[in-house]
Amino acid sequence: MANQSIHSDFGGNSTAAEVMSTVDLAGRLALVTGGYSGLGLILTRELSRAGADVVVPARRPEAAEQALDGIERVEVEQLDLADLASVRAFSQRFLERHDRLDLLIANAGIMACPETRVGAGWEAQFATNHLGHYALTCLLWPTLRSAAGARVVSVASGWDPAWSIRWDDVQFERGYDKWAAYTQSKLANILFARHLDRLGAEADVHAFAVNPGYILTPLQRHLEIEEMIAAGWIDQEGTATPGLFKTPEQGAATTLWAATSPTLATHGGAYCGVA
Numbered sequence: 001m002a003n004q005s006i007h008s009d010f011g012g013n014s015t016a017a018e019v020m021s022t023v024d025l026a027g028r029l030a031l032v033t034g035g036y037s038g039l040g041l042i043l044t045r046e047l048s049r050a051g052a053d054v055v056v057p058a059r060r061p062e063a064a065e066q067a068l069d070g071i072e073r074v075e076v077e078q079l080d081l082a083d084l085a086s087v088r089a090f091s092q093r094f095l096e097r098h099d100r101l102d103l104l105i106a107n108a109g110i111m112a113c114p115e116t117r118v119g120a121g122w123e124a125q126f127a128t129n130h131l132g133h134y135a136l137t138c139l140l141w142p143t144l145r146s147a148a149g150a151r152v153v154s155v156a157s158g159w160d161p162a163w164s165i166r167w168d169d170v171q172f173e174r175g176y177d178k179w180a181a182y183t184q185s186k187l188a189n190i191l192f193a194r195h196l197d198r199l200g201a202e203a204d205v206h207a208f209a210v211n212p213g214y215i216l217t218p219l220q221r222h223l224e225i226e227e228m229i230a231a232g233w234i235d236q237e238g239t240a241t242p243g244l245f246k247t248p249e250q251g252a253a254t255t256l257w258a259a260t261s262p263t264l265a266t267h268g269g270a271y272c273g274v275a
Contacts, residue, residue: 008263012213012274016046016252023260026051029101029147030259031094031140033057033081033133034108036064039155039212042252043105048073050260052103057081057090057136081108081132082118091139101143103259106133106154106189115176123171125178129185134192145203149265152196152207153258156189159211159271163187190271197269206265208258211273215251 010019030047034040035056047054048071057079058064064076077093080086094101109129116124122131137144137152144150163183166172172181193209200207229236258264258272 008257008261010253010257012246013250014253015247015249016042016256017049017249019253019256020046020050020260023050023256025102025260028052028103029055029098030103030105031055031057031101032105032107033079033136035105036067036076039215039248039252039255040107041067042248043107043255044068044074045071046252046256047103047259055094055098079136081136082122082124082128084119084132084135087132087135088139091136094140095143098143100146100150101140102147102150104137104140104144104150104152105255105259106137106152107255108133109155109185111182112178114178115172121171121173123176123181125181125185126170126172126188129182130188130192133189137196144200144205148204150205151259152193152200152205153255154189154193154207154209155212155255156193156209156271157183157186157211158213158273159187159190165191193271194269201268206268208264208269209271210255210258211271212251212254213246213274215246215248 025047028051030052032040032043032047032054035044035054036058044054044056053073053075055075055077056064056068057077059080061076061078068074068076077090078086079090110125113124118124118127133154144152160183165184165187166180190209193207196207235241254272254274264270
């Protein structure tokens with residue numbers, strides 16, 4: 001899983017606005033899953049500011065419309081990543097309306113949720129974080145191929161060598177562990193980006209995985225306060241541990257850099273984070 005070090009002028013304190021300050025995306029089309037909450041909202045805003053048209057698939061379109069009010073060139077569409085029928089329906093509508101897609105940012109996700117089954121009995125984190133994005137990318141492949149230099153960015157997490165795929169029980173049918181299920185889904189994101197880049201290079205489609213760092217967002221909605229205190233994330237008053245968390249603006253920066261930086265033109269498949 002090791003990657004060659006890639007130099008950037010940006011660092012851990014860089015913001016999304018700083019990364020995008022000289023980027024011109026006029027005439028480009030981007031798609032951001034979960035693009036109306038947390039980091040996704042910042043991604044959508046900055047892509048729009050840079051001139052891109054942005055499609056935001058949303059499980060709750062009304063909430064998305066409200067959150068995105070005032071951001072230009074944004075189109076909200078119904079999509080539930082945990083429901084493959086919904087993914088297929090969205091993709092068909094997208095293909096009927098668009099003939100190219102320049103940026104696909106697989107940002108939506110859930111973390112450490114109680115055991116939940118979706119679809120054909122799939123574990124919810126693996127289904128939402130990986131399978132839904134896998135299917136979406138495959139179904140939209142014709143539009144990615146049609147764009148010159150399209151990129152797919154998978155928002156993963158910090159990677160640990162101890163992470164693994166439970167190949168003999170991917171859906172955690174023999175004992176559920178919320179953190180093992182989460183890290184499995186994020187490792188799948190990283191592996192998918194790497195292999196997609198290998199397959200897509202001939203079509204000038206490149207893929208990257210991103211570690212945005214520690215950020216307090218709605219992603220933590222399934223965690224109890226006591227659990228976050230025990231983990232050392234926050235104190236008894238709910239104040240974040242100094243120096244541990246980035247701001248959402250800083251957390252979105254790495255994803256936008258992976259989506260737009262010319263530096264990465266020859267580094268497809270890279271796992272991007274701040275050293």
